[in-house]
Amino acid sequence: MADELRRVAFVLWPGTHPATVMPALAVLRSANRMAEAELYRAECYTLDDQPLLSPEGWRLPAAQWNGEQSGHAHIWLVADGMALPSTIPVGLAHHCRNRARDGYTIGALEGGVYPLAMSGLLDGHLCAVHWRMIDDFRERFPAVKAGSELFAQDRGRLSSSGGQATLDLFLALLAEERDPDLAAMVAEDLVVERLRDGSERQRVPLRNRLGSTHPKLTQAVILMESNIEEPLTTDEIARHVCVSRRQLERIFKQYLNSVPSQYYLELRLNRARQMLLQTSKSIIQIGLSCGFSSGPHFSSAYRNCFGITPREDRNQRRAQQAMDVAAKA
Structure with a gap:
């Protein structure tokens, strides 16, 4: 199993609840612990100089994104479904397009699919959108193949509909990038009952x-x-x-x-x-x-x-x- 360090950037929009990114962080943290090595280094960024603070008082350490950060194997755009972004900074969109052109993974969690679509990187790609947002998303971004699956992986573009689906996506990514056995160990560590495929529908039975x-x-x-x-x-x-x-x-x-x-x-x-x-x-x-x-x-x-x-x-x-x-x- 390759044990090289991969740095992962999470860029969070203002108003994002820290819980939106927690499932992803939990998988990466558990992977390091199960492998007894630093396989992933998660780095959280905000678009302003305000701390990531939830209404309940949760605080997530994060630096401000200034466009000079580099060296990330993955870049994830993260936004709360209750505070959907209306724009994406030009510099960040340019950075993501350059990284995507170089073959790196670009992804979105929950409402983060909106700025990723605004960047043009989802045009012609499959994308998982939370069922509550899907009608609005399809109307605004007709060039994107928006679906109500749990998560989507399509030619270097990854997306999660949010919540538990984010954990499912990161377990699937861990199995592909590292080792299926490690992903199974992490799932057991996180008390995940079963590994769900991205093609499963979002709605409760x-x-x-x-x-x-x-x-x-x-x-x-x-x-x-x-x-x-x-x-x-x-x-x-x-x-x-x-x-x-x-x-x-x-x-x-x-x-x-x-x-x-x-x-x-x-x-x-x-x-x-x-x-x-x-x-x-x-x-x-x-x-x-x-x-x-x-x-x-x-x-x-x-x-x-x-x-x-x-x-x-x-x-x-x-x-x-x-x-x-x-x-x-």
């Missing part, structure tokens, strides 16, 4: 989200989630899952305390709200893509569910975002 293992309920909800733009009728869903309409209604009532039509409507409205707040698509476009036949129909159903019209909801969110930006200025 449906039966866990529903709190039920009833197979017909699971099949029905999967059908609903797969047919948002052109909704199925309750009779069609019952026919697809091979039960009667009355039996399907009893299952929904027993496990979800709802009827299929109401659950389906709320599912479509929640998808619409996500698109409304994350994309710049028109309200009419969003309504049609979520199965509503007209603007008034969509607006009425939205107001009945959320107590506010789609337009009012979007305007309030934009006003709040503008206030947050002004407060940070």
Whole structure:
């Protein structure tokens, strides 16, 4: 096993919670301990002169990135999904492009996919994006092949959707760069139940989200989630899952305390709200893509569910975002 030291740079955007990078640091630290050698040296940087301090008081030692740092085998752009970057410094983008051109690994953790995409280094590449951000990301960066996998590795571009997926990505990287046996030892050291492949989907298994293992309920909800733009009728869903309409209604009532039509409507409205707040698509476009036949129909159903019209909801969110930006200025 090669034991040469590899320096790894993590460049963190303002507002990033230290926990965003902790899974990666945990893998590198454990790798050094298991190998009884310094295989990796993690170096954290910020874009300003402010310390990395979480609301809970966590402090992560970091130096300020000044563009003069060099010698890193990996460069990772890191941002919190709750504080997405709007720009990338020209010097940092230039540095990353030069390193990528020389064959070095460039990666992103959670919201870090935004500045990496802004640099142009993700164009034409696969990229893992957290499911909450994926609609907005796809709209802003159509040249990037954004997916909802746990993590992605594509021709020197690595990306994690965040959270536990970052740990999975670094274990996979450790197995490739060093030794699969070392990766297995690190996984055991970190009490990881199993090594997950990057192609696995992000979402929690449906039966866990529903709190039920009833197979017909699971099949029905999967059908609903797969047919948002052109909704199925309750009779069609019952026919697809091979039960009667009355039996399907009893299952929904027993496990979800709802009827299929109401659950389906709320599912479509929640998808619409996500698109409304994350994309710049028109309200009419969003309504049609979520199965509503007209603007008034969509607006009425939205107001009945959320107590506010789609337009009012979007305007309030934009006003709040503008206030947050002004407060940070």
